[in-house]
Amino acid sequence: MRLRKPVGGVIGCMIFAIVACVTINIYFPAEKVQSVAEDIVNEVTGKTGDEGDTAPKGDKNSFLRDTLFAAFVSTAWAADATTVSNPTIRSLKQSMASKFSRMRPYYQKGAIKEGSNGYVQMGNTQGLALKDKRTVRGLVDAMNSDRKRLYAEVAKAMKIDPSQISKIEAIFAKEWQKAVR
Numbered sequence: 078m079r080l081r082k083p084v085g086g087v088i089g090c091m092i093f094a095i096v097a098c099v100t101i102n103i104y105f106p107a108e109k110v111q112s113v114a115e116d117i118v119n120e121v122t123g124k125t126g127d128e129g130d131t132a133p134k135g136d137k138n139s140f141l142r143d144t145l146f147a148a149f150v151s152t153a154w155a156a157d158a159t160t161v162s163n164p165t166i167r168s169l170k171q172s173m174a175s176k177f178s179r180m181r182p183y184y185q186k187g188a189i190k191e192g193s194n195g196y197v198q199m200g201n202t203q204g205l206a207l208k209d210k211r212t213v214r215g216l217v218d219a220m221n222s223d224r225k226r227l228y229a230e231v232a233k234a235m236k237i238d239p240s241q242i243s244k245i246e247a248i249f250a251k252e253w254q255k256a257v258r
Contacts, residue, residue: 086235107238110248113161113231118252122174169227176220185256188213191253195228195246196221224249 118124180197183189188209190200197217202210228245233239237245
């Protein structure tokens, strides 16, 4: 007596197993978002972005490094630099820069602090007058509203899926924290 093997069923199960194991990876351009975040935060806070460069301008080593860098870095790499701008983003940056200049003294007093989620938070407001506390609350709410819109606009401009906005917020959070130190 001969046993028949259900070949069609085995092959069907194998195909199903292979297809079921396929995962879809959504590409997230972290380096490009990092570059955009750094540019936007520096513009909003009034920083130039090169304050961390400690090499003296006349240093021979820095000249050599810069020359070698310019000679060997591909122009395609330079063209890949990301700038994100549209009318909404420009408007948000202006609005945020105005708010940031009014918030700066409250950062210094500790009444406002940067959260790890990309948004500002109330800090220690014990030493503030009632009017100043209201001002701080209004600035925090308005800034967070602008940031929420900014992150969504950056995602849209960079063609990033809206489900990835939390990653954009996290990258911006680090830049905001560096800016207010």
